[in-house]
Amino acid sequence: MTVLILTCEQDVTADMVVAQLHRRGVPLVRFDPADLPGEGALSAEYVRGEFRGYLSTGGRVVSMDGLRSIWVRRPGEPAAHAAEPSEWLTAESGQALYGVLECTGARWMNERDAAAKARLKPWQLRLAHHSGFPVPATVVTTYPRVARQFAEQYRHVVVKAVSGKPPGEPPMALPTTLVPPDTDFSDVAAGPTLLQRYIAKRADIRLTAVGDRLFAARKPAEPGQVDGRYGDTGHTWEPVEVQPRVERSVALYRKLAGLAYGAFDFAEDSEGTWWFLECNQGGQFGFIELETGQPIADAVAEWLGAPGECA
């Protein structure tokens, strides 16, 4: 039984997991949807309700009914490397590839429909609340007046991108930014804006959930520092223990969202409470593993290589 990794060619994080799968003796195939059609090929025949067929890339062939699990890492856009790329060919190739893969009995990290919904930030906040996490007050609005009132009410607020990261290659980096109370909010009318009460934090927390294995890391914050993902603070990520209450909330969030994998960001306040900021269903873990030594890539390999059903 083989693990299928859907990712582009340059992917150091995938390399880390591939090394662990090799170490564990689990067969795998890397496939970039951008290579279909072309370097990648696909054939599936429908016989009495089941698709039987294979994927092939770089001379390697994997049987559809021999797929153990599918890791959706950083797949390229289908048909992007085709001789004559077009929107139509991308749609056809994507539907064929994912339509056939959905017919296999393989376990997904993550299920594609769950992943799409889990990217919706307003929905994340609601889910986080229902999972028992404390969540800072938040507004999403196109009304300058509403934005101004929110900023006046909470005094310290941050503005964030709603959709996570801008499209485009390379993507623009958009750190979370503190908004002064006397800001001119008239531009809010030009696009939905997400404002959130600023949590005065003493540390950033990144918790990586791989199935039911949790890896939490903590990085102390300088007073007034807003977004720990950018800039050098002189601190490094260190492993930190997960409280049972947080553990239960993470399990519930994963269950409600239908996610096998999630990278949670929290702000730790002066009382030690972890405030939910977001859960990125496709979040990176390489930088955490490198700094903390936590065996996250191996946990991913273990999940992908497991024989039975789980999530």
Next chain:
Amino acid sequence: MTVLILTCEQDVTADMVVAQLHRRGVPLVRFDPADLPGEGALSAEYVRGEFRGYLSTGGRVVSMDGLRSIWVRRPGEPAAHAAEPSEWLTAESGQALYGVLECTGARWMNERDAAAKARLKPWQLRLAHHSGFPVPATVVTTYPRVARQFAEQYRHVVVKAVSGKPPGEPPMALPTTLVPPDTDFSDVAAGPTLLQRYIAKRADIRLTAVGDRLFAARKPAEPGQVDGRYGDTGHTWEPVEVQPRVERSVALYRKLAGLAYGAFDFAEDSEGTWWFLECNQGGQFGFIELETGQPIADAVAEWLGAPGECA
């Protein structure tokens, strides 16, 4: 409690349902995501785990917690009508709108994640089989050799678009086409191709499922006619009874796919068997209602206007 209809300005099918909602005295708002930001506006504030807020368009305002149901008809691309449209603004506006709408308790026709998966044609065939429908043998392939063998084995095969319809405005019409056995299949390598055994049919069947209300229509086919959706055959759509076995399969398919609405296409063979061809989760029904007089728009209005939980 209000019905929210997400659709573009020119939508005759939506007009039919709007008329029925008016007749039933059910309040509704039409909203085109293309108008956000601009003519359309949105504001939602997160308070203790719930988003409370409103959508506004053309001077009308609808409260988020007053939404009864959401009909995803033909929504425009978010921010398409913005003063300065961009991919980034489209992503931000779509995430804000759908992220907030997913936080409401409203019933969806159809749920967005279910709809996305239900568009995958290979997956449809598998689901149809598991729901008890007879399904013609099918292959999806980028291998000319496999396509040729399939055509030789079944002799009468048709080729179809995998992704349903090509992108672009207006969309290209791509009828299902009969493939002569001596076809040169070398172009199959240029893009995944779906071939299906041709069902010698005496009629086309269109079955529209609105919740658990089914409307089946039948149009006799000329000998050798392949795609009843295109061209004038001199026949019209007439209502036809649904056999209990088909009724059970439709119910199971809807349940497995998580769909409130689906437009099923069948080919009726000389024995009267209905072969599953596809289920379009967003399929048109206006032309069927006009020819048969079946009250489909009213059934949609009834589903959208219903007070309780159902699917």
